[in-house]
Structure formats: structure tokens, C-alpha cells
Amino acid sequence: MSSDERLGSHERELYSRQMRLPGVGEAGQLKLKSAKVLVLGAGGLGSPAALYLAAAGVGFMGIADPDKVDLSNLHRQVLHGFDTLGLPKTISAAEALSEINPGLQIALHPEGFTVENAAELAARYDLVVDGTDNFATRYLAADACVLAGKPLVHGSVLRSEGQVGVFLPGAGCYRCVYPVMPDASAVPTCADAGVWGATCGVVGSWMAAEVIAVLIGQRTHSRLQLIDVAAGTARVVRLTVDPACPACGRQPTIRSLEKSAYQPTTCPTAPRSMSEHPLEVSIEEAARLLASAQPPVLIDVREPSEHATCCIACAKLIPMASVPERLKEIPQDVPVLIHCHHGGRSLRVTQFLRAKGYTQVSNVQGGIDAWSQKVDPKVRRY
Numbered sequence: 001m002s003s004d005e006r007l008g009s010h011e012r013e014l015y016s017r018q019m020r021l022p023g024v025g026e027a028g029q030l031k032l033k034s035a036k037v038l039v040l041g042a043g044g045l046g047s048p049a050a051l052y053l054a055a056a057g058v059g060f061m062g063i064a065d066p067d068k069v070d071l072s073n074l075h076r077q078v079l080h081g082f083d084t085l086g087l088p089k090t091i092s093a094a095e096a097l098s099e100i101n102p103g104l105q106i107a108l109h110p111e112g113f114t115v116e117n118a119a120e121l122a123a124r125y126d127l128v129v130d131g132t133d134n135f136a137t138r139y140l141a142a143d144a145c146v147l148a149g150k151p152l153v154h155g156s157v158l159r160s161e162g163q164v165g166v167f168l169p170g171a172g173c174y175r176c177v178y179p180v181m182p183d184a185s186a187v188p189t190c191a192d193a194g195v196w197g198a199t200c201g202v203v204g205s206w207m208a209a210e211v212i213a214v215l216i217g218q219r220t221h222s223r224l225q226l227i228d229v230a231a232g233t234a235r236v237v238r239l240t241v242d243p244a245c246p247a248c249g250r251q252p253t254i255r256s257l258e259k260s261a262y263q264p265t266t267c268p269t270a271p272r273s274m275s276e277h278p279l280e281v282s283i284e285e286a287a288r289l290l291a292s293a294q295p296p297v298l299i300d301v302r303e304p305s306e307h308a309t310c311c312i313a314c315a316k317l318i319p320m321a322s323v324p325e326r327l328k329e330i331p332q333d334v335p336v337l338i339h340c341h342h343g344g345r346s347l348r349v350t351q352f353l354r355a356k357g358y359t360q361v362s363n364v365q366g367g368i369d370a371w372s373q374k375v376d377p378k379v380r381r382y
């Protein structure tokens with residue numbers, strides 16, 4: 001039995017509080033000890049994620065980041081400090097992680113996660129944690145994990161909102177939710193929109209918790225957690241494979257990692273139809289589409305009592321629970337928008353319909369409540 005296959009008395013004491021948790025024990029702790037985790041980005045999300053994973057006893061960690069520690073990083077990137085300003089983030093991170101867990105084995109990848117090394121790195125590790133802040137690397141990580149059959153835990157944050165995605169092989173990938181890489185110029189970044197360090201802490205810590213859950217076998221489905229720290233809300237959306245997904249669907253078009261597919265503003269491998277029908281549309285976009293010459297079909301999946309309280313006039317009511325038996329009423333050949341009260345139930349229905357082959361269906365973010373606030377205040381709120 002090697003040292004990786006048992007715990008010493010020192011380790012039993014070190015991890016005693018978490019080993020008492022249901023489903024952990026010595027077996028769970030050994031799974032963490034034998035795990036090889038690759039952290040992409042030693043920044044605002046990678047910092048708390050890596051620190052908690054190191055502290056929890058993950059045995060081997062790779063850190064991929066090509067940047068150096070900058071003064072503007074320090075309010076949120078808690079792996080680094082004033083004494084490591086100007087150093088490569090990989091080296092700064094390794095120092096901090098070794099301090100919190102001297103037993104951790106660390107591999108540095110100061111070249112970052114690139115098209116050239118992505119496949120090899122994804123194959124070498126058991127799980128990839130993506131805390132990077134650019135779409136090219138995010139989609140590269142997503143596709144590399146699908147191709148290598150490795151789980152991916154992804155996090156992103158903007159202002160006071162964040163999301164944590166857990167994507168297990170064969171259970172729905174990042175592109176099942178966001179099929180096409182957006183134009184980088186169309187989406188604000190933390191650099192221009194701002195972000196609280198504490199929000200990064202919440203999201204990065206949540207990522208670490210999900211990594212641990214995956215490693216000890218407590219996750220069986222892909223899922224997305226949507227977190228709003230300012231509003232004090234978090235909701236979980238269970239994901240399934242989108243049959244039209246370009247990475248893991250029935251007829252995937254992404255079969256290798258091509259440099260041209262991960263340029264910041266282009267994504268030639270993504271089918272055009274998917275970009276025209278994103279998984280979710282904003283309430284403003286929904287209003288624009290519904291007022292257009294060829295409006296989409298709008299379906300309300302709330303309960304009849306909610307529909308009676310208020311409704312968006314043109315919406316057809318099909319309560320969520322009755323969607324499976326009323327599929328014939330939902331057209332497959334025209335664009336369809338699904339809405340509910342706040343956007344949670346309708347996102348699940350949208351996922352369900354996509355899994356049934358509806359490629360033109362999109363969820364209305366924020367639901368009728370957002371409609372009341374941003375489009376038509378005459379629609380009653382409840």
C-alpha cells in the first residue's frame with residue numbers, strides 16, 4: 001500500500017472535521033489525496049478555489065496562469081500579496097498553497113492553458129477547475145474536457161453576480177448551456193464592469209465545494225448554480241445534454257481543438273442556428289422579439305392561479321408539470337420563448353425541450369416579474 005492509499009495520524013487530525021461529514025470518512029479523504037486537479041487562472045476565482053482545495057487535502061494541483069501579480073489584482077486575488085507583486089502568479093500561488101498545505105504536490109504551467117497544451121493537460125488531470133476571465137480559454141477548457149472525458153467545474157463573476165457550473169462527462173457540457181462563444185466586445189468584463197472581492201470569494205469557494213463533491217462521488221448530474229450576492233439568492237438548474245450541442249450533442253461538430261475556433265471574436269465551429277436561439281434571452285430582448293413582425297410563440301409555464309393573477313397577454317399557458325404530456329402544443333419549427341415568474345421553472349422547461357430536440361426554444365430571463373419591472377409596469381407583481 002503506497003502513502004497515497006492510506007492516511008497518517010497527522011492527516012487524520014488535520015482533516016478530522018471534514019472527515020466526519022456524511023459521505024466523506026477515510027475513503028472520501030483518500031479520494032481527495034489521490035486526486036489531480038488543474039486550476040485554470042490563479043485570479044479572483046482560482047485563488048479561493050485553490051486555497052480551499054489545498055486545505056481540504058487534494059493531493060496534486062496544477063496551476064495554469066501566464067500572468068504576473070499586479071496591484072489591481074490584490075483586492076480579490078487572495079493567493080497573492082504585496083510581497084509577490086510582479087512575480088508570475090503561478091509562483092506566487094505555489095508559495096501560498098504550500099504554506100496552507102505543505103503536503104500538496106504542485107505543478108506550474110506558466111504558459112497558461114492554450115490550444116497547444118489543452119488536450120495534454122486535460123488528459124493528465126482528473127478534473128479541471130476553470131476560473132479564467134476570458135471566453136476563449138473558457139470555451140477551450142469546456143471543449144478540452146468534453147474531448148478528454150474529464151469533469152469541469154467552471155466559475156464566472158460579474159459585479160455582484162456569479163455562476164458555478166459542474167459539467168460531468170456525458171451529462172451536459174458548458175456548450176449545452178452556452179453553445180456559441182460570444183463576441184468579447186459585447187460582454188462586459190470585471191475590468192470595466194467592476195467586481196467585489198468578496199463576491200469572488202463566494203463563487204470561488206463554491207467552486208471548491210463542487211470540486212470536492214465531484215471528487216468524492218457526490219455529483220451525478222451536470223448543474224448550474226446562479227448566485228446573486230447582492231440579492232441574497234442562489235438557484236440551481238439541473239442540466240441535461242442538449243442533442244444539438246456542438247461539443248457533446250448527437251452530431252458534434254467539435255472533434256478537435258483548432259486554434260481558429262478560440263480566437264476572441266470568432267467561433268466558426270458553432271452552428272448558426274444555435275447562435276440565433278440562445279438558451280436564454282434578456283427581458284428586453286424578449287420584448288423586442290415579441291414586438292417584431294414575426295414574433296416567437298410565448299409559453300407561460302406557471303400555475304393557472306399565477307396566470308390568473310397576471311399574464312403577458314399573448315402567452316399560452318402550459319404549467320410546467322403538464323409540459324411532457326402537452327408537447328404537441330409546442331411548435332418545433334418556429335422560435336419559442338418560455339417564461340415563468342422569475343425564470344427558474346422556465347429554464348428547466350427550456351432545458352427539457354432542448355433535450356427533446358427543440359432547437360429554437362429560449363428561456364426568458366427574469367420571467368414575468370422582470371417584465372413588470374422593465375417592460376410593462378401595468379402587469380401586476382406578486
Ligand SMILES: [Zn+2]
Nearest residue numbers: 173176245248
Ligand atoms: Zn454539450
